Amino acid sequence: MDTTTQPTTTQPSAIEKVFAFVDERVGLKTLQAKMLNEPVPGGSRWAYVFGSVLLFIFIMQAVTGILLMFYYVPTADHAYASTQYIIHTVDYGWFLLSYHFWGSTAMVVCVFAHMSQVFLWGAYKKPRELIWLVGLALFGIVMGFGFTGYLLPWDQRAYWATTVGVEIMDKTPLLGDFMARFLKGGATPGQMTLSRFFVIHVMVLPAALMGLAGLHLFLFRKAGPAGPFRGSVEEIKAKTDYFFPRQIWKDIVGMVAVFLCICSLAFWEPIVLLEEATPDPGDYHPEPEWYFLFLFQLLRLKVFAGEFGQFLGAIALPGAFMALLAALPFIDRDPERNIFKRPIALISWIVVMASILIFTVAAIINREFLE
Amino acid sequence: MTGRETMSSFKLGLSILWAACWTALPIKMAFAMLFMAMGTIHLETKLGITFLMLLMSPVSVFAFFLITLVTGFHFGEGAGLPLLFLVSIPIDMWSLGLVARTVFLERLRLEPPDSLGVGLWVRFALAGALYLPLLWVIESGATDLARSITKSILDLDMLKALPVAERIGLEFTAWGSVSLLVLLALTYIGLTILGKLVEGKTAGAQPASDTYQALIWRWDMFRVPTDQSLMLTAFTGAGAVMSVLFWMVLPVSTPHPHECCKPAAVTVAPPFDPQKSLTKGEKAFKDAEVKIAALEQKTAEEEKEKPKGGKDKAGVKDGAAKGDSKTPPPAAVKPAGSK
Numbered sequence: 001m002d003t004t005t006q007p008t009t010t011q012p013s014a015i016e017k018v019f020a021f022v023d024e025r026v027g028l029k030t031l032q033a034k035m036l037n038e039p040v041p042g043g044s045r046w047a048y049v050f051g052s053v054l055l056f057i058f059i060m061q062a063v064t065g066i067l068l069m070f071y072y073v074p075t076a077d078h079a080y081a082s083t084q085y086i087i088h089t090v091d092y093g094w095f096l097l098s099y100h101f102w103g104s105t106a107m108v109v110c111v112f113a114h115m116s117q118v119f120l121w122g123a124y125k126k127p128r129e130l131i132w133l134v135g136l137a138l139f140g141i142v143m144g145f146g147f148t149g150y151l152l153p154w155d156q157r158a159y160w161a162t163t164v165g166v167e168i169m170d171k172t173p174l175l176g177d178f179m180a181r182f183l184k185g186g187a188t189p190g191q192m193t194l195s196r197f198f199v200i201h202v203m204v205l206p207a208a209l210m211g212l213a214g215l216h217l218f219l220f221r222k223a224g225p226a227g228p229f230r231g232s233v234e235e236i237k238a239k240t241d242y243f244f245p246r247q248i249w250k251d252i253v254g255m256v257a258v259f260l261c262i263c264s265l266a267f268w269e270p271i272v273l274l275e276e277a278t279p280d281p282g283d284y285h286p287e288p289e290w291y292f293l294f295l296f297q298l299l300r301l302k303v304f305a306g307e308f309g310q311f312l313g314a315i316a317l318p319g320a321f322m323a324l325l326a327a328l329p330f331i332d333r334d335p336e337r338n339i340f341k342r343p344i345a346l347i348s349w350i351v352v353m354a355s356i357l358i359f360t361v362a363a364i365i366n367r368e369f370l371e
Numbered sequence: 372m373t374g375r376e377t378m379s380s381f382k383l384g385l386s387i388l389w390a391a392c393w394t395a396l397p398i399k400m401a402f403a404m405l406f407m408a409m410g411t412i413h414l415e416t417k418l419g420i421t422f423l424m425l426l427m428s429p430v431s432v433f434a435f436f437l438i439t440l441v442t443g444f445h446f447g448e449g450a451g452l453p454l455l456f457l458v459s460i461p462i463d464m465w466s467l468g469l470v471a472r473t474v475f476l477e478r479l480r481l482e483p484p485d486s487l488g489v490g491l492w493v494r495f496a497l498a499g500a501l502y503l504p505l506l507w508v509i510e511s512g513a514t515d516l517a518r519s520i521t522k523s524i525l526d527l528d529m530l531k532a533l534p535v536a537e538r539i540g541l542e543f544t545a546w547g548s549v550s551l552l553v554l555l556a557l558t559y560i561g562l563t564i565l566g567k568l569v570e571g572k573t574a575g576a577q578p579a580s581d582t583y584q585a586l587i588w589r590w591d592m593f594r595v596p597t598d599q600s601l602m603l604t605a606f607t608g609a610g611a612v613m614s615v616l617f618w619m620v621l622p623v624s625t626p627h628p629h630e631c632c633k634p635a636a637v638t639v640a641p642p643f644d645p646q647k648s649l650t651k652g653e654k655a656f657k658d659a660e661v662k663i664a665a666l667e668q669k670t671a672e673e674e675k676e677k678p679k680g681g682k683d684k685a686g687v688k689d690g691a692a693k694g695d696s697k698t699p700p701p702a703a704v705k706p707a708g709s710k
Contacts, residue, residue: 046393087625094625238584246594253397260400267407268414270625300536358547362540369535 034221036244041227043239044247047121048225049254050114055213056255057107060262061145062206064100072152074198076191079154080276087271098266104146106262108291111142119328119349122337123226129329131219134212136326141209143291148201150289151194159277160286162189162197164296168314171307176315188279229337285370287363294359297366378478380566381559386478387471387491388565392426395459395466399425401613402458403451408620411451421446428459429467429492430499430565437504442511464488467495471569473590480586481576494568502564506557510550517549 012020023029040048071090073082086093115135118124124132151162166189170180185192227236241247274284288296295318298304304313332345339346378386403425406412414421424431424446435456438444446452468488475483484490521542525533533541579586596602 089624091623092621095621235583238587246591257397257400260397260404263404264400264407267404297536297540301540302534302537358540358544361547362536362543365539365543366536369539 036242036248038221038225038243039240040225040243040247041240042231042236043241044250045228046250046254047117048247049251050110050117051220052251053254053258054107054110054114057103057110057258057262058209058213060259061100061103061107064096064103065202067096068100069202074152074194076154076194076277079152079194080273083153083155083273087273094270095266098270099262101271102262102265102269104149105265105290106258107142108146110258111139115139116349116353119345120339121226121229122339122342122345124329125332125335125337126329128219128223128226131216131223132329133326134216134219136322138209138212138216140322141205141212145201145205145209146289146291148197148205151189151197152201153271153273154194154277155273155275156277156281156284157274157287159189160281160284161288162193164286165288165292168299168310171311172315173311189277226337229339285367287367290360293363294356297359297363300363300366378566379563380570381563382566383474383569384562384564384566386474387467387569388427388429388495388562390473391429391463391466391470394470395428395462396426398462399428399455399459403455405613405617405620406449406451406455408617408622409451410620410622411449411454412447413449414447421452425455425459427499428456429463429495430561431503432456432460432463432496433500434503434507437500438507441504442507444507460492464492467491469593471572472593475573475576476579476586476590479573479576480579481573482579484572484576487572490572491569494571495565498564498568502561506561509557510554513553514546514550517546521545 019028068086071082071086071093073079083097086097088094090096118132118135147162147165151158166180166183169183170176172179183193183196185196231239275282287293295314298317299310299313301313304310334342336342403412407414424435435446436453439446465488468486468491471487471491472483475481475487524530524545525538525542530538581589
């Protein structure tokens with residue numbers, strides 16, 4: 001019996017051969033190394049999952065949106081009927097539409113959470129100013145998605161929320177009149193409005209979001225993760241890890257949790273349409289989507305009554321707030337990132353969040369007085 | 372900070388419960404969704420509270436039922452809710468153990484004792500069973516009291532002219548602040564109690580002698596399974612089974628048809644059957660032929676009886692009959708298709 005050991009040569013499997021073929025042409029291994037071997041200062045954290053979760057929600061919104069488009073007809077005559085058809089007749093249509101609806105809500109919640117995390121962590125500071133600015137633009141796009149998508153079912157809620165929204169937009173100086181006329185396409189919301197909102201919702205905004213999200217990621221990878229805002233250099237260095245596998249695992253768990261939450265909400269509160277849109281509101285009290293409710297309730301205050309008051313509450317205040325957010329990295333030049341050593345930032349965040357909460361709940365309580 | 376941390380009871384309770392809740396939640400959510408799809412859970416309008424109860428199930432597992440019994444508060448219906456809490460027990464034990472061992476090594480620099488997860492779960496569940504119903508009663512009472520006081524203040528004559536929007540905002544801010552403060556105070560006490568229960572375990576624990584880097588390696592390795600391939604296969608298999616189950620039990624049409632918006636009932640016309648139509652036509656013609664034949668026979672009998680009457684009358688009748696003679700008798704007109 002021959003006991004000498006023979007050198008064994010293992011043949012590459014079919015998958016390895018395909019991988020090698022593609023790698024030779026596009027540099028897959030380099031790309032994989034760049035994507036996965038990103039050092040995360042201080043190690044992986046649950047607080048960092050919101051960006052990946054947002055990307056996941058957007059992909060799911062695109063998938064469910066495309067499936068809904070197979071049945072949805074964007075005309076004033078058929079939009080309502082086709083949406084009812086999706087809910088009542090199409091197999092699992094109710095679930096797809098409800099998922100898409102709650103997915104938009106999840107997107108807004110995650111955008112707020114992501115922006116809050118970046119703000120509290122002080123991650124907008126030098127050298128990450130551009131990431132923050134692009135992030136603000138992405139926030140605007142997410143709000144735009146919510147606003148344009150709300151009209152598409154063409155029921156009373158959709159029609160009147162859009163009417164109110166466009167009227168608010170009309171109050172913007174210089175551009176307001178043009179924007180309102182462009183969006184409405186006529187004296188009252190009708191076919192032209194629906195067509196324009198549909199095109200913006202399914203073509204313009206997704207393209208803009210994909211472009212800006214790509215830029216956001218590029219800038220993020222260029223500047224690198226900010227890391228935790230406290231801890232000694234020794235501690236952060238000891239805990240520093242690569243993006244793969246721990247942060248990816250946390251991101252996946254975050255995505256699964258959000259997916260399950262959206263599914264549960266789709267079950268618990270599936271979407272139900274009101275009557276078909278008509279230019280007569282009847283008993284219906286126009287109201288925007290919940291994430292605009294705080295602004296809607298703010299405009300009910302007496303101080304914001306009248307033409308000037310409405311402009312102040314609907315345009316000037318939110319505009320000034322957004323401008324302040326955009327200017328934040330250039331105003332706050334202190335390199336200190338620990339939120340507990342930035343009392344103005346912490347108090348401001350608490351005040352803004354509490355105000356949004358109070359006005360949103362007040363708007364819900366206000367419904368009783370209208371009825 | 373790489374030295375041993377001195378943690379207050381509150382901080383200790385918070386650091387373990389907070390992380391343990393979020394660690395276990397995704398797994399519990401998968402079961403919750405499956406039960407919802409199966410129609411065994413019917414939540415009412417308290418989804419937020421139910422979500423919190425599920426998130427906090429290491430302490431709410433017994434308290435949930437006590438609150439339902441004592442206060443009559445209705446979370447929802449169906450066998451799925453108690454089943455969900457039953458499924459949550461091992462998941463919570465695992466997550467509490469994982470998180471507590473990490474806190475022992477990383478923050479307290481202590482060797483975690485054996486069966487830490489099970490031990491903490493039993494203590495947390497018992498403490499929750501006693502404390503959460505108490506918290507519920509105090510919080511509800513404080514909120515009700517704050518609401519009634521706020522309402523009576525705003526009903527004063529000097530404040531009656533306040534516009535509705537301002538009134539709602541003020542009222543909610545006033546009673547909401549009181550309610551929130553009471554809730555925060557009670558949460559602080561609750562977490563301190565849990566921290567004290569953890570301290571019972573730390574008292575007998577040995578100090579960890581490894582370097583900081585070695586400790587990080589140890590608690591990091593808690594999260595990495597010994598047999599990674601087996602773990603990955605098990606996870607993938609469980610995910611696949613759950614997905615198949617979900618699509619099997621997911622209702623095809625909406626399980627919540629709304630009364631106001633039900634689609635109009637459409638009556639579908641039966642499909643056209645040529646053979647049936649022909650048979651029906653032939654039958655109609657045959658019936659018509661029989662009726663015509665009966666009428667002809669009757670007319671003929673009447674004609675026979677007429678000559679027996681007056682001649683003049685018959686003459687007039689004859690004249691009329693002559694004038695009508697151009698019209699063929701009914702029997703001569705045969706409908707198309709008749710044999």
